[in-house]
Amino acid sequence: MKFERIDIFIGLGLLFVLTFLAWLVSPTPVAAEIVSGAEQRVQLSELRQAQLKQQPALPDLPSAWQQLNIDWQHCGLTIVNVPQVMDSEPQSPDEPPFWTGEVNGPAGVGATCLYLAFQRYPMRLVALNVTDDVVTARYRLYGTHDPIRIIGANTQ
Amino acid sequence: MSSRAAKGHFSLDDVHKIGGVGGIGSRNVVFISDEYAEVSRHPDGVVLQQKTASSLPSWVRDADIERARNFAAGLTTSQGSLAVGLQRSATVGANNADASEQPTRKGIAASLAALRQKKAEAAPKAVVNSGAAVYGFWQTALHNGVVDLKAPLTVAPFTDRSGLFLLTHEGRIVSSGIFRAGLIPGTEHSLDQAVVLDVSESTLRGWKVPSEPCMTSAEKLRARQRQRDTRAIRIMVSAVGSAAIALGLYLYLSSLAVERANALSAASARSAEIDSQNAEIRRLRFTSERYPDGESIIALAAVQQLYYATQSLRLEWPNILGPEFVAFEVSASPPVHELTFRHTQRVNPDGTVVYRWNKGEGALGASQ
Numbered sequence: 001m002k003f004e005r006i007d008i009f010i011g012l013g014l015l016f017v018l019t020f021l022a023w024l025v026s027p028t029p030v031a032a033e034i035v036s037g038a039e040q041r042v043q044l045s046e047l048r049q050a051q052l053k054q055q056p057a058l059p060d061l062p063s064a065w066q067q068l069n070i071d072w073q074h075c076g077l078t079i080v081n082v083p084q085v086m087d088s089e090p091q092s093p094d095e096p097p098f099w100t101g102e103v104n105g106p107a108g109v110g111a112t113c114l115y116l117a118f119q120r121y122p123m124r125l126v127a128l129n130v131t132d133d134v135v136t137a138r139y140r141l142y143g144t145h146d147p148i149r150i151i152g153a154n155t156q
Numbered sequence: 157m158s159s160r161a162a163k164g165h166f167s168l169d170d171v172h173k174i175g176g177v178g179g180i181g182s183r184n185v186v187f188i189s190d191e192y193a194e195v196s197r198h199p200d201g202v203v204l205q206q207k208t209a210s211s212l213p214s215w216v217r218d219a220d221i222e223r224a225r226n227f228a229a230g231l232t233t234s235q236g237s238l239a240v241g242l243q244r245s246a247t248v249g250a251n252n253a254d255a256s257e258q259p260t261r262k263g264i265a266a267s268l269a270a271l272r273q274k275k276a277e278a279a280p281k282a283v284v285n286s287g288a289a290v291y292g293f294w295q296t297a298l299h300n301g302v303v304d305l306k307a308p309l310t311v312a313p314f315t316d317r318s319g320l321f322l323l324t325h326e327g328r329i330v331s332s333g334i335f336r337a338g339l340i341p342g343t344e345h346s347l348d349q350a351v352v353l354d355v356s357e358s359t360l361r362g363w364k365v366p367s368e369p370c371m372t373s374a375e376k377l378r379a380r381q382r383q384r385d386t387r388a389i390r391i392m393v394s395a396v397g398s399a400a401i402a403l404g405l406y407l408y409l410s411s412l413a414v415e416r417a418n419a420l421s422a423a424s425a426r427s428a429e430i431d432s433q434n435a436e437i438r439r440l441r442f443t444s445e446r447y448p449d450g451e452s453i454i455a456l457a458a459v460q461q462l463y464y465a466t467q468s469l470r471l472e473w474p475n476i477l478g479p480e481f482v483a484f485e486v487s488a489s490p491p492v493h494e495l496t497f498r499h500t501q502r503v504n505p506d507g508t509v510v511y512r513w514n515k516g517e518g519a520l521g522a523s524q
Contacts, residue, residue: 018402026409038423125452
């Protein structure tokens with residue numbers, strides 16, 4: 001079979017036109033770089049998760065609460081019985097569970113003791129009053145807990 | 157290759173076994189007379205070769221082609237055989253009838269009888285030769301480069317007085333045909349001046365056949381039709397092949413798009429899932445970025461310093477959580493020594509000092 005030049009041109013022309021049309025109507029794939037970038041983000045997130053898992057976990061709330069109260073007593077601070085309500089649940093999605101406590105005592109020793117306790121425990125200051133050399137501090141102690149054990153467990 | 161002295165004779169009757177196309181193998185060939193002229197003298201002339209710079213177009217006759225094939229198949233006598241036979245009988249007739257130039261009726265009958273006898277003898281061979289191809293003699297000779305186009309007259313002899321002739325003028329082929337009785341039509345050149353090709357069987361066996369054998373006009377028509385059909389099929393195959401390739405490309409691009417979209421979707425979902433897990437893990441971990449709580453530490457460290465550096469420290473922060481509480485403010489006496497945290501002081505008319513510092517600023521720093 002002898003091929004003529006025009007046959008070759010027709011064949012190539014058809015091939016070009018049809019492949020061009022196929023390319024034109026086919027869905028455009030997402031750029032490989034975008035997919036690669038997303039996969040890199042996954043890897044970074046996994047790395048971050050591994051780092052986070054190496055951090056110490058928050059303490060168990062009842063245990064930490066008990067230990068903190070012992071520390072307050074050692075400092076000479078008085079533990080005020082704070083009525084625990086359901087607002088001890090986290091108020092924002094990234095806030096861990098907490099119990100609210102309040103202590104008062106001599107301002108100088110109390111401030112120092114509070115300062116040291118805040119360095120040791122996962123706590124946050126809610127309110128602070130200093131009047132007549134007496135400091136009163138309200139705080140949140142963060143930790144993990146079983147919701148069922150909240151009621152009554154922190155009312156000492 | 158050629159000389160003025162004959163190096164053998166050949167006959168258009170013969171079936172020659174000569175080299176195949178491209179020198180591969182060999183094939184049985186029957187030569188016919190091909191005629192170089194502007195227009196064929198015969199109504200059944202078929203162009204064998206188009207006009208070129210060095211030659212007029214060459215023609216062959218449908219009748220010659222078919223007769224040559226039939227001859228090879230043992231069905232009839234070739235034109236050349238007939239011509240030679242007639243020539244021979246003419247010579248015999250001339251000898252027998254007072255040197256007359258024309259063969260007698262008796263001579264012709266005798267020669268035809270001789271030819272029939274020859275044909276009958278050749279019949280068994282014809283079966284073997286039935287697949288023989290037909291080529292123009294000059295077509296083949298020129299293809300093999302044995303013709304000197306500078307020579308005005310070249311002949312391929314059947315006998316000493318007959319054969320095929322080729323006339324050239326200034327290197328261009330102008331005429332060809334069969335000559336008989338030593339007379340070459342259309343030229344003043346005589347046979348003595350002709351270059352005589354070596355047409356011995358051994359020489360012819362060394363030739364190679366051209367790529368295209370002679371075809372009758374009907375065959376050419378069929379070939380053209382076949383070519384048209386072939387072309388249509390070829391275009392159809394091209395279209396189908398191109399469509400298949402295009403479809404393949406479309407499917408490939410589509411699958412690639414789907415694959416990448418799935419990969420991106422999976423990666424995004426996985427990323428979101430891990431980020432969510434990380435947020436939960438971060439929430440329940442004692443991480444350095446959250447604990448100790450910076451604001452609380454700043455407040456307590458500042459209060460501690462102020463308590464020991466001043467007298468009658470008073471402060472009331474009922475709720476220091478939330479973004480609206482941006483600065484701490486306390487009231488006390490002037491400091492007895494320099495405070496190390498960054499703050500501002502405002503002295504009240506009663507002599508007390510209001511200390512103010514921002515919630516997020518470090519407890520260490522120069523006082524302002």
